[in-house]
Amino acid sequence: MTFGEKIYLPAIAKGLKITVGHIFKKKATVSYPEVTRPFSPVFRGLHVLNRDEEGREKCTACGLCALACPAEAITMEAAERKRGEEHLYREEKYAARYEINMLRCIFCGYCEEACPKDAIYLSETVMPSNYTRDYFVYKKQDMLITDEQMKKRAETGKG
Amino acid sequence: MADNIKVTIDNITVEVPMGTTILEAARKIGGDVAPPTMCYYSKLKGSGGKCRTCLVEVSKGSEKDPRPMPKLVASCRTGVMDGMEVKSMTSDKVIDARKGVTEFLLLNHPLDCPVCDQAGECDLQNLGYDHGNAGTRYEYDRRTFEPEDIGPHIQLHMNRCIMCFRCVFTADQLTNTREHGILDRGDHARISTCISKALDNDFIGNVIDVCPVGALTDKTFRFKNRVWFTKPVDAHRNCSNPKCCGEVRLWMRGEEVFRVTARKDEWGEVANASNGETGWICNECRFEKKETKDWVIEGPTKVDRHSVIAQGHYAGKVGTAGQPVLIDKVIGKQPQLTLDIHTVSDVNKPSYHLDQIEGPAHSDDFK
Numbered sequence: 048m049t050f051g052e053k054i055y056l057p058a059i060a061k062g063l064k065i066t067v068g069h070i071f072k073k074k075a076t077v078s079y080p081e082v083t084r085p086f087s088p089v090f091r092g093l094h095v096l097n098r099d100e101e102g103r104e105k106c107t108a109c110g111l112c113a114l115a116c117p118a119e120a121i122t123m124e125a126a127e128r129k130r131g132e133e134h135l136y137r138e139e140k141y142a143a144r145y146e147i148n149m150l151r152c153i154f155c156g157y158c159e160e161a162c163p164k165d166a167i168y169l170s171e172t173v174m175p176s177n178y179t180r181d182y183f184v185y186k187k188q189d190m191l192i193t194d195e196q197m198k199k200r201a202e203t204g205k206g
Numbered sequence: 207m208a209d210n211i212k213v214t215i216d217n218i219t220v221e222v223p224m225g226t227t228i229l230e231a232a233r234k235i236g237g238d239v240a241p242p243t244m245c246y247y248s249k250l251k252g253s254g255g256k257c258r259t260c261l262v263e264v265s266k267g268s269e270k271d272p273r274p275m276p277k278l279v280a281s282c283r284t285g286v287m288d289g290m291e292v293k294s295m296t297s298d299k300v301i302d303a304r305k306g307v308t309e310f311l312l313l314n315h316p317l318d319c320p321v322c323d324q325a326g327e328c329d330l331q332n333l334g335y336d337h338g339n340a341g342t343r344y345e346y347d348r349r350t351f352e353p354e355d356i357g358p359h360i361q362l363h364m365n366r367c368i369m370c371f372r373c374v375f376t377a378d379q380l381t382n383t384r385e386h387g388i389l390d391r392g393d394h395a396r397i398s399t400c401i402s403k404a405l406d407n408d409f410i411g412n413v414i415d416v417c418p419v420g421a422l423t424d425k426t427f428r429f430k431n432r433v434w435f436t437k438p439v440d441a442h443r444n445c446s447n448p449k450c451c452g453e454v455r456l457w458m459r460g461e462e463v464f465r466v467t468a469r470k471d472e473w474g475e476v477a478n479a480s481n482g483e484t485g486w487i488c489n490e491c492r493f494e495k496k497e498t499k500d501w502v503i504e505g506p507t508k509v510d511r512h513s514v515i516a517q518g519h520y521a522g523k524v525g526t527a528g529q530p531v532l533i534d535k536v537i538g539k540q541p542q543l544t545l546d547i548h549t550v551s552d553v554n555k556p557s558y559h560l561d562q563i564e565g566p567a568h569s570d571d572f573k
Contacts, residue, residue, distance in 0.1 A: 107320045107321050109320030110431075110432035111320070114517060124553050124554070124560070125429045126429060126569060127429050127565075127566035127567065132569065138320075140429050140566075143572040145553075148547070164320060180545040181550040184547070184550040184551055
């Protein structure tokens, strides 16, 4: 090594230059949860079961989402709409039970693509974590769009 | 003159006896050469000639008179001649005509396949998939009918009917009295019983099997499950009815029998039973024997690989599935069960028997 290399000072200065340079650069991180990153338009998050403008469930339990699902995460049981339930369900047949096993789900979005009734959507919500496995079996009520969400949608045209 | 005559369909020559129709000759060749049929049913006398899906082009009339036939002919109603040359799938004219016929059949057919129980084994769905357009050019409202109740076992959806007359022939030829038929004419024509009578004959359930669309479906199976999620199994029982062969296909989910149908052959028609006769089944076998112990199970049905029903990847005998042997041998112990899905899930609860409900399930069945 030469004398210049032996005293290390130029190397230290070089290193410090990089460090100080980074202080003035734009931060790559955001302070979540105060700040959230914008989702990509094709982001596929937690499932939402949609309802129409009159608040009726759109799903008719046709089973195409379950058929398209490569992870076999979706199961359902259908029932016939009775007289007097027309305000609840859009079609003659509906999903009495609808479950997605989120441990199996790979968020590929094939269910959304397969749905002929526009009933299932993958929303811009990340899947929350939990300590127990049984938490991850999502029932129909966990995914069905709520009245508040419906109201917000009517007001803002979003959500 | 020899009994057998030669006919060439799509450049494949086949020998058939005198009096065979072009369609039957094409079916003898098999595969895609056979034209699709919506109304013709080889097991029913007098059927055919109504839907026009089986149109073919006869490019050479016969050895003696080689002129081509001027128009496309309905192959189910046209007999073969010696030396006849027929074009089915090789003719652009035929493909175009089938497309037109499909469009006509779909004019008034509702787009309710997501609700319909026939979806997955529907002739019209297959036809539309092979020969149909993605959209419709029809600008008017589809023809609709008031729902009509035709008894406890059979569900009639007149909106879906394509007027093939198969169910009328079935009732005529299989049962003692026919209680339903076509009422009215033209656009108003509909399958109906006179003044909402219930169809009640011990062989009337067969109209469900012959219906090419979802107009006549099984009420005991209504909305229970999609056909491709149930597992077809061949089974038989000693039926007390002398006309019933007792050889059926069970559509199972786990150990539950959701639906019983006759066995179908490759053309979607009721297959011949082991005694050589057409395997029609009686209402008792079809609607009332919904338990595994009623049946002697022969094994899983062979399903065409391209059929949606094959998605269940079903093989082996019922109830023999277990842990793969490899796990014990490699790991030396049983894998730990981290979550028994039945403790969490409400769907397919082992304690809950959907097959024991008479008709479709309702909201109070899922309390």
